[in-house]
Amino acid sequence: MxxxxxxxxxxxxxxxxxxxxxxxxxxxxxxxxxxxxxxxxxxxxxxxxxxxxxxxxxxxxxxxxxxxxxxxxxxxxxxxxxxxxxxxxxxxxxxxxxxxxxxxxxPRELPTIDKLGLPSVLKDIAMTKRGLVILVGATGSGKSTSLAAMVDHRNETAYDHIITIEDPVEFVHPHKNC
CATH class of the missing domain: 3.30.450.90 (Beta-Lactamase)
Known part of the structure; x- marks a missing residue:
């Protein structure tokens, strides 16, 4: 072939x-x-x-x-x-x-914390100025999707610089406020 x-x-x-x-x-x-x-x-x-x-x-x-x-x-x-x-x-x-x-x-559309039905405390965690967020779970359990929703929340509500360390990069985030 x-x-x-x-x-x-x-x-x-x-x-x-x-x-x-x-x-x-x-x-x-x-x-x-x-x-x-x-x-x-x-x-x-x-x-x-x-x-x-x-x-x-x-x-x-x-x-x-x-x-x-x-x-x-x-x-x-x-x-x-x-x-x-x-x-x-x-x-x-x-x-x-x-x-x-x-x-x-x-998914093409970035998920939101609310649409995913995730705990609202993740919005607070996403807005924390410093720290490290680690999500663990089985394949297909929503780790990447949950993190993408958290990054998108910060991207929409903060005026910062966001750095993610991913391999491979999965969700591509458009520039919003960050």
């Missing part, structure tokens, strides 16, 4: 994921591409991917730095934003000697 063909294949799958309001796309050797919608994983093709397919697909979404990291460590986390599709966090990994990837949808 050539790079252009691999990129088109992934972008088509990501469009399908977005159109079905899915959260994740799974690309694994010896298994058909699958998406998770409302907590349920569904195959989106009858054809399983080969090791050559998953390797070509990984190469298609990685830049040179990411490919070098993947080659060295056998895993890589990064974000991609295919034009007209959306933004996604990508986890590339080795599984039983073959490349696999999971793409997680990053």
């Amino acid at each position: 050539e790079r252009d063909q691999a990129s088109k294949f992934i972008n088509d799958l990501l469009r399908l994921l977005v159109s079905r309001a899915g959260s994740d796309l799974f690309l694994t050797c010896d298994f058909p591409p699958a998406i998770k919608v409302d907590g349920k994983v569904t195959k989106v093709s009858p054809q399983p991917l080969t090791g050559q397919h998953t390797l070509a697909l990984a190469r298609a979404v990685m830049n040179d730095k990411q490919a070098a990291e993947f080659e060295r460590t056998k895993e890589c986390n990064f974000a991609i934003s295919p034009q007209g599709v959306g933004r996604f966090r990508v986890n590339a990994f080795m599984q039983q000697g073959q490349v696999g990837m999971v793409f997680r949808t990053i």
